[in-house]
Structures are given as structure tokens and as C-alpha cells.
Amino acid sequence: MDETWLRSLVWMDYRLAVLFTVILPAILLIWALVRQADAILRLLIIYWRVSSLLMITVYLAIATWSCPLSYITGLVARILIPISLWFWVDLNDEIRDLPQSFLKLVLTSWRWAVTIYSSLGAIASFPFLSCAFSGGEYAVNTPFCWVWLEAPWGYKEWFHPNASPGFLGFLGMVGLIIYTLYFAYFLLIRLGKQGRSALEQ
Numbered sequence: 264m265d266e267t268w269l270r271s272l273v274w275m276d277y278r279l280a281v282l283f284t285v286i287l288p289a290i291l292l293i294w295a296l297v298r299q300a301d302a303i304l305r306l307l308i309i310y311w312r313v314s315s316l317l318m319i320t321v322y323l324a325i326a327t328w329s330c331p332l333s334y335i336t337g338l339v340a341r342i343l344i345p346i347s348l349w350f351w352v353d354l355n356d357e358i359r360d361l362p363q364s365f366l367k368l369v370l371t372s373w374r375w376a377v378t379i380y381s382s383l384g385a386i387a388s389f390p391f392l393s394c395a396f397s398g399g400e401y402a403v404n405t406p407f408c409w410v411w412l413e414a415p416w417g418y419k420e421w422f423h424p425n426a427s428p429g430f431l432g433f434l435g436m437v438g439l440i441i442y443t444l445y446f447a448y449f450l451l452i453r454l455g456k457q458g459r460s461a462l463e464q
Contacts, residue, residue, distance in 0.1 A: 266406050266410075269406075269407070269410055270410050270413075273410045273411060273413075273414075274413075274414065276384060276387075277414045279380060280317070280384075283373070283376060283377050283380050284314055284317060284344070284377065287373050288307060288310055288311065288314070288373070291303070291307055291366075291369065291370055291373060292304070292307045292308075292311070294366055294369075295307060295366065295370075298366055300361070300366060301357075302354050302357035302358050302361065303358060303361075303366065303367075303370055305354060305461055305462075306348065306351065306354050306358065306370075306461075309347055309351070309461060310344070310347055310348060312347075312445075313340075313343050313344055313347040314340065314344055314347075315438070315442065316336055316339065316340040316343065316439075316442055317337070317340045318438070319336060319435050319438040319439050319442060320333045320336040320337045320340060320435075321333075321414075321415045321418055321435075322415075322431050322432065322434050322435030322438065323336060323432060323435035323436065323439065324411070324412050324415035324416075324435075325412075325415050325416060325418075325419050325428045325431045325432055325435070326399075326428045326429050326431060326432020326433070326435070327399040327400065327402075327403050327428065327432075328399050328429070328432060329399070329432035329433075329435055329436055330399050330402050330403065330412055330432075331394065331395045331396070331397070331398065331399055331402055332395065332436075332439070333395075333411075333412075333415070333435075334388070334391055334392055334394045334395035334402075334408075334411065335392070335395050336439065337388060337411075338385055338388045338389070338392065341381040341382075341384045341385040341388060342381070342385050344377060344381050345377065345378040345381045345382060348374045348377065348378065349374070349378070350459055351459055351460065351461040352458075352459045352460065353459075353460045353461055353462055354461045358370070358371075391407075391408065391411060394407070394408035394411070419431060
């Protein structure tokens, strides 16, 4: 693919990610809090926990030594986010039984939009997995891989202009370890006890 077209598509993906995975769920979270819509609120809290892998991905992408991991974590995040929105039987039932409202309509529309966006994004990410297994120097020096690192570096310049890339990569790695431990706990212990119920039993 032409490099200009690839860069345009990647930047469009980042803009859509900010809209669908940050701005809209933040608005919905505040809205659900104000309306005291408990089921929606619980679903969004779970969403934010799962989608924190996207922020971890941004920090991993900044350091040369950790950026190869970011291609994998970015793909995994795109897979886990739709699952987290539809996995919970009790929350799905509660939300389905809510009276019709604009909040419910917006939530349902957002869930489907994020599901479609994440699914297509996951499919589009597969060709770039080669960047994860070629070493950090290859990713940084190859336009095909570097195009995905431009936005994280822009984020660094805006929010961490004086921090070293290595330190930010270290923060990303610490976040990834904590995320992995919590996810392992969920899979090995909590899922066995509670199944697809989001509520403590």
C-alpha cells in the first residue's frame, strides 16, 4: 500500500479510536452516573477496566525496546473490548429490560459501533503483527511499522515532553504486568466461580 494512504488510514483509525473508545464512553459514564442507571454504569466500569489496555499500548509504543509488544497488545485490546461489552448475561438482561430512553438508545448504538469498529480494526491489524517479531529497531526504522508509532510519539510530546521514552515504556510494561495478572485472576478464579455474571454472588 502507498505510504501516504497507509498513514491516512492509520491516523483515521486513531481518531476513530479516540471518539469510540474514549470520548463517547466517558460521556456515557457521566450520563449513567447522573441518571443512576446501575446496569449501564457497571457495564461501563467493566469496559474502562478492559480498555485500559489501549492506554498501556500507547506507552509501550513509545520506547524502542517495548514497541514490538504494542502491536500485540493493540490487537488483543480490539478483541477484548467487544467481548467485555456483550459477555455479561445479567447486565445484558438488565439493560434489555430498561424502559426505552435516549440513554439506552445511545448505549446500544455505541456498543454496536465499537463492536464493528474493533472487529474490523482487529482484522486490519493482523498484517502488522510482523512488526512485533522483527525487533524494536526494525519497527522504528520501517515506514510500514513506524506509521503506528507516530501517534504515541505525538502523545508523548503533548503530555510527557520531558520524560524519557525508556521510562514511559517501563510504565507501560508495569501496566501490562498488572493487567495480565488481573486478567489471569479473572480467567482462572473469578470466571469459574461466577461465570458470565458481572455481579458478585
